[in-house]
Amino acid sequence: MVVTRPELSGTFGMVASTHWLASAAGMRVLEAGGNAFDAAVAAGFTLTVVEPHLNGLGGDAPILGYEAAQDRPFVVCGQGVAPAEATIERYTDLGLTVVPGTGHLAAVVPGAFGAWLDLLARYGTLPLADVLGPAIGYARDGFPLVGAATRTIAAVEELFTEHWPTSAAVYLPHGQVPEAGARFTNADLATTFARLLAAAEAAGPAREAGIEAAGHAFYEGFVAEAVDAFVGSTPLMDSSGTPHTGFLRGADLAAWRATEEPTVAAPFAGHEIHKTAAWGQGPVLLQQLTVLDALGVDELVRAAVRTPTGSRPSVDALVELVHTVVEVADLAFADRDAWYGDVPDVPLTTLLSPAYATQRAALVGPTAAGGLRPGSPDGRTPRYAQALLEARERAERAGTGASSARGSVGLGEPTVSRLGLSPGDTCHVDVVDRWGNRVSATPSGGWLQSSPVVPGLGLSLPTRAQMFWLEAGLPSSLVPGRRPRTTLSPALALRVDGPITGSSGRAGFAFGTPGGDQQDQWTVPFLLRHLLGGLDLQAAIDAPAWHSAHVPGSFDPRTHTPRGLVAESRLGEAVLAGLRERGHAVEDAGPWALGRLSAAGVRDDGLLVAAANPRGRQGYAAGR
Numbered sequence: 001m002v003v004t005r006p007e008l009s010g011t012f013g014m015v016a017s018t019h020w021l022a023s024a025a026g027m028r029v030l031e032a033g034g035n036a037f038d039a040a041v042a043a044g045f046t047l048t049v050v051e052p053h054l055n056g057l058g059g060d061a062p063i064l065g066y067e068a069a070q071d072r073p074f075v076v077c078g079q080g081v082a083p084a085e086a087t088i089e090r091y092t093d094l095g096l097t098v099v100p101g102t103g104h105l106a107a108v109v110p111g112a113f114g115a116w117l118d119l120l121a122r123y124g125t126l127p128l129a130d131v132l133g134p135a136i137g138y139a140r141d142g143f144p145l146v147g148a149a150t151r152t153i154a155a156v157e158e159l160f161t162e163h164w165p166t167s168a169a170v171y172l173p174h175g176q177v178p179e180a181g182a183r184f185t186n187a188d189l190a191t192t193f194a195r196l197l198a199a200a201e202a203a204g205p206a207r208e209a210g211i212e213a214a215g216h217a218f219y220e221g222f223v224a225e226a227v228d229a230f231v232g233s234t235p236l237m238d239s240s241g242t243p244h245t246g247f248l249r250g251a252d253l254a255a256w257r258a259t260e261e262p263t264v265a266a267p268f269a270g271h272e273i274h275k276t277a278a279w280g281q282g283p284v285l286l287q288q289l290t291v292l293d294a295l296g297v298d299e300l301v302r303a304a305v306r307t308p309t310g311s312r313p314s315v316d317a318l319v320e321l322v323h324t325v326v327e328v329a330d331l332a333f334a335d336r337d338a339w340y341g342d343v344p345d346v347p348l349t350t351l352l353s354p355a356y357a358t359q360r361a362a363l364v365g366p367t368a369a370g371g372l373r374p375g376s377p378d379g380r381t382p383r384y385a386q387a388l389l390e391a392r393e394r395a396e397r398a399g400t401g402a403s404s405a406r407g408s409v410g411l412g413e414p415t416v417s418r419l420g421l422s423p424g425d426t427c428h429v430d431v432v433d434r435w436g437n438r439v440s441a442t443p444s445g446g447w448l449q450s451s452p453v454v455p456g457l458g459l460s461l462p463t464r465a466q467m468f469w470l471e472a473g474l475p476s477s478l479v480p481g482r483r484p485r486t487t488l489s490p491a492l493a494l495r496v497d498g499p500i501t502g503s504s505g506r507a508g509f510a511f512g513t514p515g516g517d518q519q520d521q522w523t524v525p526f527l528l529r530h531l532l533g534g535l536d537l538q539a540a541i542d543a544p545a546w547h548s549a550h551v552p553g554s555f556d557p558r559t560h561t562p563r564g565l566v567a568e569s570r571l572g573e574a575v576l577a578g579l580r581e582r583g584h585a586v587e588d589a590g591p592w593a594l595g596r597l598s599a600a601g602v603r604d605d606g607l608l609v610a611a612a613n614p615r616g617r618q619g620y621a622a623g624r
Contacts, residue, residue: 037065088478104461150178264278264283264352266290300320325525468482509602569588
């Protein structure tokens with residue numbers, strides 16, 4: 001098996017992310033005396049500048065943290081809510097049956113900035129200026145624009161020039177698509193950062209007062225005012241084919257604040273795996289792990305990862321492992337779409353129980369199963385949106401390859417996969433410091449290709465309202481003030497056997513990946529290989545990945561492939577052939593195409609470790 005880099009190890013601090021400049025920015029803050037929370041904020045702000053096709057200052061950011069001194073994991077929710085005016089009736093009155101995937105009508109409250117501020121104020125140690133410095137510098141003075149960003153801009157060039165002039169002004173300098181690697185600036189975004197920082201400094205020397213003032217400037221000041229004026233009065237083209245204004249208003253921003261919540265956890269392989277609650281899809285990873293545990297996957301993983309002689313694992317073992325993991329994913333994601341949402345009655349306790357896992361494990365057969373197979377936790381009857389059922393019925397009639405209908409450029413997540421690029425339309429960052437504190441964050445939204453740039457601000461808005469159903473009575477129905485059931489899914493793994501001698505907190509690691517519906521699929525083989533197969537973090541990340549394409553898509557146009565399985569060719573042609581014999585519609589994604597995982601944590605002996613994904617040639621870990 002090819003391992004592209006060493007797993008980093010040291011004693012001072014580690015940062016791993018989807019972009020080398022963000023990792024460097026986070027490491028700079030650690031070197032300056034900041035903790036993991038300070039470093040994560042600096043890396044997060046940097047990502048909003050250097051990966052504008054993957055996230056933005058006006059996007060979303062669910063964050064998981066681990067406060068080592070208190071041995072306490074927590075969630076900071078940076079997922080904004082639906083606007084007060086965004087009712088189902090307002091959309092259907094426009095003749096719409098779905099929320100458009102692009103433009104003003106898809107906008108929800110931008111939560112990323114508030115979440116980063118909350119993390120900094122509660123758990124950080126540095127003033128806002130120290131963590132904003134790298135982002136301001138890159139926006140003002142420039143950074144090398146990665147090839148994926150330039151290809152994304154090229155794909156939406158016509159949309160910008162004909163319909164979104166504010167986006168054209170930022171992303172088509174001199175009227176042209178920038179070249180890959182060219183020095184790129186966003187002067188308006190730099191000015192926005194500078195104004196937010198000026199508001200913080202005007203509040204006086206107290207750190208917390210400055211952070212609060214910056215939040216006020218964003219959510220009740222000049223940013224909110226600009227958003228209100230633009231979204232409410234400037235009709236622009238969206239994916240419906242008709243120009244619309246939107247429902248997001250300054251009052252929606254003023255009414256919203258980031259919240260801190262407990263994590264949801266499940267045991268696996270001597271660890272607790274922590275996720276957000278079911279307003280995100282995170283528990284679907286926990287469901288998969290509980291079912292795999294019920295199936296006794298340990299021996300199969302060891303046979304598929306390593307043999308006693310160190311030779312290549314058997315084809316049969318790999319086929320059985322991939323088949324089993326994919327079938328379990330289909331079951332768990334069927335539950336996700338039936339039960340998850342920002343509602344109080346998600347039957348999560350039952351969904352994560354050993355008894356339920358045993359019931360679901362019994363459904364895993366020797367061949368690929370079709371259709372949706374949700375469970376009935378607590379005897380409840382599952383219900384899907386009618387639009388989802390109709391989409392799946394069309395796909396089943398069309399047969400294998402139904403997901404090839406990509407939809408319009410700029411729709412959904414992962415948009416870049418629709419452009420023929422490496423999937424993963426989001427960012428990720430993991431941090432650990434010398435005190436054992438950890439952060440896992442998956443900032444996203446505010447994509448340049450999906451939402452027009454707000455004039456004068458240099459940022460776009462999140463388009464996650466498209467994840468709501470325009471059908472009442474579902475856990476993910478559109479309701480004003482409700483969070484969309486996001487796919488963003490940061491994670492923590494913490495050992496269950498207590499503190500490490502001479503160190504703070506428990507052994508374990510922060511981890512995650514971009515990738516929409518695939519986030520909680522690509523992490524499954526990573527965890528199996530690391531926690532059960534004995535591979536280090538880097539080797540587990542580098543190993544061949546796969547995911548189910550049978551899973552219902554969360555974003556417009558919600559495509560899927562019946563019995564679809566997407567796999568990297570490095571699994572081997574014999575393995576792919578064996579999976580086809582099991583009834584899977586296998587798509588060869590190429591050798592290095594799936595996932596953008598990173599991880600950072602504390603080893604059992606107290607050493608700090610980190611690793612990052614080589615796919616796409618952007619992700620790096622840094623540390624010492």
